[in-house]
Each structure stands twice: as structure tokens, then as C-alpha cells.
Amino acid sequence: MINVLRHSNDSDRNINASLYFSNIDYQVTELLLYELFIQFGPVRTLNLPKDRILKTHQGYGFVEFKTAKDAEYVLEILRGIRLFGKVLKLKKVDPHFKTNPSASASNQVAPTPTMSGVDVGAKLFIKNLHPLVDEKMLRDTFSKFGNIIRPPVVARDPDSGASKGYGFITYDDFAASDLAIEKMNGVILTNNKISVSYAYKDELVGSSNKRAKHGDKAERLLAENAKKNNMVPQKRSSPNATSSQSKTKKAKVITG
Template sequence: MVAAVGGQDSLTTISLYVGDLHPEVNETTLYDNFNTVGPVASIKVCRDMETRKSLGYAYVNYHTVQDAEKAMELLNFTEINGRPCRIMWSQRDPSLRRNNALNLVVRNLDPSVDSKALYDAFKRFGPIASCKVRRDAEGRSCGYGFVQFESLPVADEAMQRMNNTELNGKKISVVKFQRSSERQSGKQLYFTNVYTRDFFDSWTKDIFEKIFSRFGPVNSVYRAQDSKNRPYACVNFVQSEHAKAAISALHGAQFTEI
């Protein structure tokens, strides 16, 4: 099935973007899931033009706004082929998609907070256009996420009321999203995660914490391997300035085995 593409508002309002899809999800799989809430008009899984492999997202079109709203309510964050999908209204207007004032960055998230938990925490303020917790190549939370609202007053209220509150036992930071070019043109970059490689195999989480906590309180440490089986570690600090200090002092430093 191929989705209709057009510029009419009536088509745009009943078109849903479905993201974070498993590579093997196809039109038939989506039809079986989305047709349960109402008659589906058309579906298109977006694919690479050369390899024809799925790009991980699709468009599902309904005949009525009511059916599309029902799908958003019942199917958002449900699993398809073992992976939670993320649904939002299709927005073909680039100026609205890129409106940073509507987009919030939520930092210092507990690893237990997934996209649905983040959505549930913010939905009381008003309609959410998109919500996602960023994850690494192994599927682990990176400790931050994005919540984009449909209106500026709602986004502002959510930021003011949720900043410095606790979510799953950790105090979160909520700020307006800024592109890297905007941050570099007047404000310093904010980050709390420090990634490191080329360490001794014997180094445990306790050793990493002992080394890095000299620069400030450490939230968490984990060791893992990337997709090429190369070991790395991630140290999450409470404050960004402590993470920067650690990088400044330890980048390129030589260690003996502890």
C-alpha cells in the first residue's frame, strides 16, 4: 500500500507519522495493527532508494480525523515486532517542524524512563506533537529526551513547572531546545555524559567512579561494547561543568593499571 502525498490540509490532518520501527516491519504489518482502530486509507513505509531497506518510519493515512486520533491514543508506544513505535501527526510544514520554541530537552533522566513514561509525565500540560528518549546503538538510554508541544504557551508552562522536579527518583532539567549552531554562537554547550575508550579490561565501575568523582558528583557509570564489540564506558555527572572539567583534565592522560 502506498500513502497519498499532497498539500491539502484535509490530507495532512489525517496522516500519521509512525517512527522507531523495526527494520522488518512492512506495510502489511502496519495495516494489521492500525486497521484495528479504524479503516486505513493507505500506508507507506519509507525506504532507501537504492537498497530498498526500511528507514525506520512510515506514514499511515486514515479517512477520518477521529480514527487517526483513536490510533494515536491506543497505539502510540505499543510494540510492533518487539519494538515500541512512536506516533505523531504528520507535519509537512518545515517551519512548524523546526520551531525550537515548542521543543523541550529533558535531561538527567533515570535509565528506567522510556519514551512512554516521558510522554505520560508531560501530557497533562497539553497536546504533545512528539516525544522521544534518545538511546545509544545498544538501545540504552542516553539520559535525555525531547518533548515537542503543539503550542508555545503549553511548552512554556511545562518547562516552568517540570524543571528541577523529580521523575522516577531523579531531579530532571527541562530547557528549550537549541541547535548546536545556536549554542555555539553565544552559549556554552551543555552535557553531563563523558564517554571514554582505551582503558584497562580490569577497570570496574568503582574504579571509573573513583577517577572521575574527583571532578564532581557522579550519577552513574556503565561499561558496554559498541556494535563492533569495542569496549567503552559512560560516566554521567550531575553538573555539566564537572563533565567539562573531567574531559579537560583526563583527555589523553596516561594511566597505569589500578
Template structure:
């Protein structure tokens, strides 16, 4: 087969349980068509998978057949996986490069600092879902030798994330004054944060093509 570095060869696989490994994804999709490569991003801090992957096939026909067979039909850990076409605007042609930069969907990633010890993932979800739909559950972790409780929250779109920041930053939540801002980009240069003009344009494109469901 001829291989073209075209995003038409690549599918987005979403709603993945973080327990699923790259090897399991390979074993599943190789049953349908030959797999060229898999990009399965991890959170740089927590080293956990983020609930989605990009799987590249040798041609567009193989990719389209996989979408027809597997979208909303296969369950892994009781989750129906989503398999969709990737558009070039998402930037997935970089799968073929040797760059170490992880490819991530253009969601709005927030960093929440100074959470109360009593706050858990369900409570965070309820708090932030008041402003708009979030993608996957929050990621809670600790900094400063376990003294500072923090979290990542992923919004579907930046307008809702902007509203959450405006409403919650420097507010008391469970008797603890939290800070809410956009997270730093894991693979960005310098102090680049999520939420720049390019992020927002890509986010609108992804929403338009129903890539974030």
C-alpha cells in the first residue's frame, strides 16, 4: 500500500477509559485494517491517558471502513467508543513527523489551584458544569510535596471556560480561596497557555465538525 501523510487516513478515537493501553488499541483496530501508527497522548504531569487517541491507517478507504464499523458500536470498559474522521484543520498531519510534540484536541484546559481537601472529582464536575459542558472528568493532583491540591478541568469550548474563570477565580469554594486560569501548554514554548487565538479557531472548527462529543 502507498502511504500518504494525509489526515484522511487518520481517525479520532474518543471516550476511552484511561485504563486502556496503546497495545490494546492496536490489537482492537488491527482486526479491522492494518494500522500504521497510533498517537495516544498522556497528561505530562499525571502521566495518565487523556481519553482519546489518533489512529492512522495506510489509506482513506481503510480509515472510512473503520469509522463505519466501530463508531458507537464497540464498548471498552463499559464505554461506547467514538470513532470519527479527522480534518486537516486539527493539525493531525504532524503524526508523520519526528517531533515529540503531542497532538491534542483543541479543548479549553483549565488549571485550578488551592482546592480544599474535601473537594473530589464529582464535586468539581458539578461546580464547573454550571458554566458549560466539560470533557472527561477532572484530574486532581498535588504539588508542593502534597501540600497544594490542584486540578485540571477540560471545557468543550473556550467561551464557557472564560466564564468559569471570570466567575470562580479568587472565590471561596469549601472555605478555600481557589485560583482558576488556563493551564500552561505541556509542549509549548516558554510560558504559553491554552486559550490563544489559534486554540480558539481550532476549537470552533472541532465543534463545527462534532469532534468533541
């Protein structure tokens, strides 16, 4: 693998088997990208250009696969995947494009984290919410299963502010989101039987004009690799989370 993580000359690269990737969070490493790409195709080279002074990457890079077919498959299967909350942008390399890793390197500024955790894609969709269920109730109800990293969202009418009957919760890992689905799907919350499932991703999949759901194999692989490489902040222990996970029986009714 050592020979894979290197900068290859343009003359040596198989352009038809190469992809350009961008919108990379500063926490992403070459090793993490390699472990992601190798799951879906044999990687020949991978290059994540770094600032010569700061030694931080510049948010983009190139990956070359063994064949053009491998590159096409990866382009399709990883469409819409998120790395630390950012959508991984992938596209074919222009045959006339010449790489210059050091270009504008001195102008690159590493981004800073703005969330209380890392967004791995553990986003849930809750529907059939009672009109009285607000953001605070969602947080109070779902925080017992794990660390919520984004403010809970209740979809509302822009004019009246009335609830549209559905909302979203985002956790920092899939253990929490899986547990929330297990414990809360079909539960009565303020007189309404709610449905809890993984939310759809924002991006369309290929030419089908369909959207995939969060919680897929690729997102879980990324989350697991991030933990292995110590790139996920340690969570603060939560007595509520600990006690809820130790229970084996599912609560049948929750009232507001």
C-alpha cells in the first residue's frame, strides 16, 4: 500500500481509470480514502496534495484504479457519500488536465470544525409527529439513545410556523441511530404512532433520479475507519444513554 499513496506522473497515469475528488474535510487522510476506495475497486495510485508549509491537504486529490470500469463503478456507488459531514465530490479526470499539487498552496487555509461531533450520516427521519411535538421534545426524547450533533429539526410551514408532521435527528454514530430506530419506530409519542427510519440523502443516485438513504454500507465503513484512525472525538458519557441501552424492553407509550 505504500506505493499506492504517492503522486504519479501524468504520463504514467491511466486517465480513463482516474477520478478527481474534492470537498475533502481537513480530518480526512490518505489512509482513510484508500480504505474507502479499495472496498469498491483495486487502487493503483492515490494522491492527496498537501500544503508545503502547513503540511495539510488542500481539499482535493486524485485516485487511479486498475481499469476504467473500476473507476466508473466507484463513481456510481459513492455518489452522495459524506466524509465528516461534507459530500465527497467525484468526477472523471479531464484527459487534457495536468495536475499541479503545489499550485496556490500558500493560499490554502485548513477549515475548522464547527459541530459538537462528526457527521457520519447517522440521520433519521421521524414522521407522523403530533402538532404539539417541537424541537425540544424531539431532543429530550431521542437524546437518550446517543449524542445528537445537530439541532433537531421539525419541518414547519414557512408562513404559519405550524408543524408539517415530520422531523429529523442526526447522531454522531450508527450505534445510536440504529438503537433509536429499534426503540422508537412504532412508538406512541403524544398520542401519535410515529415512524422512525433513515433519512434520504440530498443527492440523486446516477441517472435514476432517485435518492439513497443514509446508513448504507459505505457510510458505515467510513465511520468505522474514522474510529480506527482516532479521527472521531471521544463522546462525553451520558447517564441517559447508558441506562437506555441497558434496557431490553421497548417502551410502548411516551406522552408529552
